[in-house]
Amino acid sequence: MGYALYEGMTxxxxxxxxxxxxxxxxxxxxxxxxxxxxxxxxxxxxxAFVKTLKKRDQVFYIKNRKPKKAGERWKLCINIVNKDTNLTKCFNDSSIIDPET
Known part of the structure; x- marks a missing residue:
């Protein structure tokens, strides 16, 4: 990254x-x-800086992906990052639309 940190700055x-x-x-x-x-x-x-920070800091996260077309289902995506390898797995998530089932 190569940028010096100044006192009190993020x-x-x-x-x-x-x-x-x-x-x-x-x-x-x-x-x-x-x-x-x-x-x-x-x-x-x-x-490029944000992409590098995400690779360095985000090791594991889960997010919901909205359907792109009408009739598709919501997807629950799990992402695991380790050094230069990304593993993303998405599952159909019906609990978002009807959480009681």
Whole structure:
């Protein structure tokens, strides 16, 4: 990851502190200029950073996946992460729609 932590900052706040600014405000006119290329680069850095943090921190999680089409069922997905291996298993989950059955 290579980003130094500053005192009292979270990891993501330290990353945001070190990224170049995406906009600049002219002090005389008050107009804001946005830099699209810098924003695109910063977004890709943030995406890679978040992906790395998730791989490092999330070892096990469970989530419910909504059906994409009408008539499909909810799915209960279990994800186990270990170093470079991801295991995802999804099951039909009928307890979400009717929890009493």
């Amino acid at each position: 990891v993501s706040a330290a990353l945001e502190y070190q990224l170049p600014p995406e906009s600049e405000t002219d002090p005389v006119t008050g107009k804001t200029t946005y830099f699209k290329d810098v924003k695109k680069r910063n977004d890709s850095i943030r995406g």
